[in-house]
Amino acid sequence: MATRVEARTSMNPLDYDYSSFFYSSSDDPFSILEPYNEWFNQAVPEGYYLFAQAMSTPPSGTVDLTEGLHHNHVKLVNLSSYNYLGLSYRREVIEAGKAALDKYGLGAAGSPILSGTMDVHMELEAALARFKKKEAVMVFPTGYSTNVGMISALMRPGDWIIADQNAHASIVDGAILSKANVRFFRHNNPADLEKKLKQTTGKKLVAIEGVYSMDGDECPLPELVAVAKKYGARILLDEAHSAFVYGANGRGVAEKFGLEDEVDVHIGTFSKALGGQGGYVAGSQNLYNYLKGFARSRVFSCALSPVVAAGVLKALELAIAEPELRDKLWSNVAYMRGRLEEEGVDVGDATSQIFPIMVRNDRRIFELGHKLLKAGLYLQPIIYPAVAKHRSRFRVSVSSSHTIEQLDEGVSILARVLRDEGILV
Numbered sequence: 001m002a003t004r005v006e007a008r009t010s011m012n013p014l015d016y017d018y019s020s021f022f023y024s025s026s027d028d029p030f031s032i033l034e035p036y037n038e039w040f041n042q043a044v045p046e047g048y049y050l051f052a053q054a055m056s057t058p059p060s061g062t063v064d065l066t067e068g069l070h071h072n073h074v075k076l077v078n079l080s081s082y083n084y085l086g087l088s089y090r091r092e093v094i095e096a097g098k099a100a101l102d103k104y105g106l107g108a109a110g111s112p113i114l115s116g117t118m119d120v121h122m123e124l125e126a127a128l129a130r131f132k133k134k135e136a137v138m139v140f141p142t143g144y145s146t147n148v149g150m151i152s153a154l155m156r157p158g159d160w161i162i163a164d165q166n167a168h169a170s171i172v173d174g175a176i177l178s179k180a181n182v183r184f185f186r187h188n189n190p191a192d193l194e195k196k197l198k199q200t201t202g203k204k205l206v207a208i209e210g211v212y213s214m215d216g217d218e219c220p221l222p223e224l225v226a227v228a229k230k231y232g233a234r235i236l237l238d239e240a241h242s243a244f245v246y247g248a249n250g251r252g253v254a255e256k257f258g259l260e261d262e263v264d265v266h267i268g269t270f271s272k273a274l275g276g277q278g279g280y281v282a283g284s285q286n287l288y289n290y291l292k293g294f295a296r297s298r299v300f301s302c303a304l305s306p307v308v309a310a311g312v313l314k315a316l317e318l319a320i321a322e323p324e325l326r327d328k329l330w331s332n333v334a335y336m337r338g339r340l341e342e343e344g345v346d347v348g349d350a351t352s353q354i355f356p357i358m359v360r361n362d363r364r365i366f367e368l369g370h371k372l373l374k375a376g377l378y379l380q381p382i383i384y385p386a387v388a389k390h391r392s393r394f395r396v397s398v399s400s401s402h403t404i405e406q407l408d409e410g411v412s413i414l415a416r417v418l419r420d421e422g423i424l425v
């Protein structure tokens with residue numbers, strides 16, 4: 001249960017986290033702002049807030065942070081960005097975006113259902129449908145709004161959504177918005193999914209992810225699909241971190257397991273491997289037609305910028321035409337795994353391009369984050385509410401665009417700081 005906090009002249013930033021600032025005691029909705037800012041204004045200069053540091057370079061193997069907390073940081077080794085195939089700043093993608101800017105201007109200036117749909121959006125949807133081998137693909141402004149819109153469009157009060165306990169906030173928020181009953185099954189645990197499904201009647205949607213963003217582990221898709229089918233549940237698979245990365249053709253974990261036809265709703269984002277922005281739902285034409293009217297996060301929001309749509313379309317073409325990008329990514333992942341193992345860093349159950357470096361101390365992680373920055377490594381602390389309390393960690397993301405030297409330097413800095421701080425013995 002979250003505590004109520006009052007404004008105070010001084011508070012130890014380490015005694016508080018986000019859960020401390022949900023409630024306040026007065027009737028004024030703004031009364032929470034003062035205590036929160038009291039904390040924030042102390043946490044920032046004392047180094048307990050290392051978020052949203054502005055970058056002045058593309059998210060490549062090294063980055064410059066414009067205004068680091070106490071320093072200007074340049075040429076930091078970057079192990080924080082998604083950009084798994086290095087496509088966000090590929091020359092061809094930039095050129096496609098520039099050409100679209102010349103042709104359409106900056107924005108779509110309308111909801112996709114009104115005046116915001118442009119030919120480039122239709123081309124992108126058609127290209128994705130061909131790639132995913134599905135009847136239809138619908139593009140959304142973000143990956144977040146994809147899950148929110150998709151889930152709330154289809155599920156109703158009285159229905160059941162059974163989600164993995166580590167499901168992304170966008171799945172959780174879509175479920176909350178739908179007002180359906182929500183239950184969580186133990187992470188990647190088909191037996192617990194079965195237990196939960198047994199206890200439900202009526203319409204059921206099982207929501208899972210191909211690769212989990214905070215632990216970098218894959219879902220046991222065959223077992224989960226078998227259980228869901230047994231109980232007549234529909235399956236939503238979010239491949240935000242596995243689309244364009246997993247599978248012989250990059251069609252994700254569903255392709256890897258040969259289960260593309262068993263999954264009812266395929267979700268993905270353009271913000272990870274494609275280095276852009278936006279999300280998609282791939283499925284049947286009937287689903288597409290229904291979502292067009294009922295996915296409120298899309299209906300009541302401006303369409304994706306045509307500049308981004310054109311860039312994403314080019315990034316998709318490159319991801320398809322250059323399977324060597326995936327090969328390079330996987331060889332970098334193998335290299336990173338080997339180097340982390342050599343240094344004795346535990347990476348849990350990670351099997352993907354994401355490696356969690358567990359710190360499990362919600363306070364010390366900021367001190368470590370600082371030290372890493374000073375030593376030349378940009379690695380973002382991840383704390384509650386992105387992960388459970390006392391499960392704080394750094395998350396290493398590997399890209400095909402990293403050089404071996406960058407990976408080496410990153411791991412050496414990480415291991416040195418973890419060792420100096422007694423986290424690694």
Ligand SMILES: Cc1ncc(COP(=O)(O)O)c(C=O)c1O
Nearest residue numbers: 142143144168170213240269271
């Ligand atoms: C599993 C999952 N789904 C959806 C999203 C949201 O995607 P986007 O950042 O493109 O809005 C994320 C983002 O990290 C994610 O990890």
